[in-house]
Amino acid sequence: MTPKVSEVLAELAGLIARNALPDVDPADRASALGLSALLLGVAAQEWDRAAARLVEENTAVRALLSDAPAALGEGELAERLWVLSAGRDEDLRISALEEANATLRAALIELHVAVEGRGQPVARALDAAIWAELVASTERRQLAGAPV
Amino acid sequence: MSNSLDQRLAAYIAGRIDGARDVAVSDLSRISGGASRETYRFLLSWTDAAGETRTRKLILRRDPPASLIDTERRIEFEAYRAFHGSAVPVPEMLWLEEASEALDHPFFIAEEIAGFQAGPALLWAEPYVGTLGELGRRKWTILGEIAKADPAALGLMQVMEPVEADACWRRELDYWEGVIDEDAVKPLPVIRAAIRWLRANPPAPAQKLSVVHGDYRTGNFLYDETGAIHAVLDWEMAHLGDPLEDLGWSFNPVWSFGRGVPGGLLPREEAIAAWEAASGLTADPADLHWWELFNCVKGQAIWVSSARAWIDGGNREPIMVFPSWALQNAQDRATLQVMGRL
Numbered sequence: 001m002t003p004k005v006s007e008v009l010a011e012l013a014g015l016i017a018r019n020a021l022p023d024v025d026p027a028d029r030a031s032a033l034g035l036s037a038l039l040l041g042v043a044a045q046e047w048d049r050a051a052a053r054l055v056e057e058n059t060a061v062r063a064l065l066s067d068a069p070a071a072l073g074e075g076e077l078a079e080r081l082w083v084l085s086a087g088r089d090e091d092l093r094i095s096a097l098e099e100a101n102a103t104l105r106a107a108l109i110e111l112h113v114a115v116e117g118r119g120q121p122v123a124r125a126l127d128a129a130i131w132a133e134l135v136a137s138t139e140r141r142q143l144a145g146a147p148v
Numbered sequence: 149m150s151n152s153l154d155q156r157l158a159a160y161i162a163g164r165i166d167g168a169r170d171v172a173v174s175d176l177s178r179i180s181g182g183a184s185r186e187t188y189r190f191l192l193s194w195t196d197a198a199g200e201t202r203t204r205k206l207i208l209r210r211d212p213p214a215s216l217i218d219t220e221r222r223i224e225f226e227a228y229r230a231f232h233g234s235a236v237p238v239p240e241m242l243w244l245e246e247a248s249e250a251l252d253h254p255f256f257i258a259e260e261i262a263g264f265q266a267g268p269a270l271l272w273a274e275p276y277v278g279t280l281g282e283l284g285r286r287k288w289t290i291l292g293e294i295a296k297a298d299p300a301a302l303g304l305m306q307v308m309e310p311v312e313a314d315a316c317w318r319r320e321l322d323y324w325e326g327v328i329d330e331d332a333v334k335p336l337p338v339i340r341a342a343i344r345w346l347r348a349n350p351p352a353p354a355q356k357l358s359v360v361h362g363d364y365r366t367g368n369f370l371y372d373e374t375g376a377i378h379a380v381l382d383w384e385m386a387h388l389g390d391p392l393e394d395l396g397w398s399f400n401p402v403w404s405f406g407r408g409v410p411g412g413l414l415p416r417e418e419a420i421a422a423w424e425a426a427s428g429l430t431a432d433p434a435d436l437h438w439w440e441l442f443n444c445v446k447g448q449a450i451w452v453s454s455a456r457a458w459i460d461g462g463n464r465e466p467i468m469v470f471p472s473w474a475l476q477n478a479q480d481r482a483t484l485q486v487m488g489r490l
Contacts, residue, residue: 001472001473001476002333002334002452002455002459002472002476003333003455003458003459003469003472008469008473011464011466012466015466025177025178027177027178028178031178032466035465035466035467035470036466038466038470038474039466039469039470039473042473042474098334101334102334102335105334105335105337106335108335108337109335109337109340112337112340112341113344116344131489134337134338134341134484134489135484135489135490137337138338138477138480138481138484138490141477141480142477142481143473143474143477143478145406146406146474146477146478146481147401147402147403147404147405147406147475147478148401148402148404148406148478148479148481148482148485
């Protein structure tokens, strides 16, 4: 999630402490604490699942990138994506997993652009697989109570 | 003299009411929820030239240090002023101040339309839940009135940047893609795919050049328990463009509040019928689909901008985090829905 959960929690800690002081306007306090409560609820949902979600997603995207040479043929892009596909999530801190995730999803966009509109069956199959992953990644991130 | 906001506000207004004495501001309180402007309500009292004591409930809208969206307050002010007294209910605008000396940031002051609700959360329970159909018909009828209005007759062609009918879509898409390019912290593969589709499948030229409210949704108007609408608010993204743009934004699934119908109010076909009847325009299904998908891109651009404003430190209010955390995934889901992928 953006901004990072850890940074938002640190900011909320300060906000709640300031609102614990007695001279805060009640309306301002109600607004600050109400929104803080909503954000803490979202953070609670993300806390338990974040690492598992990121590892699952990074693995899925690497699998798609590994198909780049077959779909695109030889070339700089296919080579670069194939090299990225060989990575592994060895550092399981959320920040490290998110950094890898951002790199991989940026590469996925490049791959998607490259296979879109290509007529060969292998490219069409990869395009469909990318869409399936985009749907799956969106489902992985869904929050309880979301409007959609 | 004290530097408190109420006294500075009173001093500013005192210089703008002829013959006024004893100008005072009381009951100044911030209204929560505004992410792009700081909004306050207050009671103004003064003694007029005839010696009579007068009072009026007013609203102050002041720019924050950093905003969820970058907008021109003069455009917002003039849009309100243009529609005041028309079939589109809006509060009366009083003063616009674009300099920062008086209250540290630019601001405007308007009448408060008191006694009505704006928040969507109240709508799903009594006494409002039985009026959703009527409220929905009013909502899209008023949007049709906005679409029907002549921007030149309203005096808005001098305030808002004109655009050719066949260039409306490109100008808006270029702008919001640029916002994403500038503000997105992480890659957005769903939204990037949507942008590519939009560029490859442009809509027909606009039927007419209209005023586009820019944020016409449940939550941005004042309603009562009979289903009436007393004011359309939040014109800060108003511009000239294709009238289908507003209709598409009002159909953005994130504004359904999980209730499965546009705005959480009315079946889609009924909303379109109300809009077409009021505007005299046609909502071509293919063109409307384009503008619905575009508005998913625009929505995501706004949510990533709020995150950027928080990350860069310009505005550390929790309201800047909430849209990003709560709506980025929902907007991706909405995008996939509109593209027929989910």
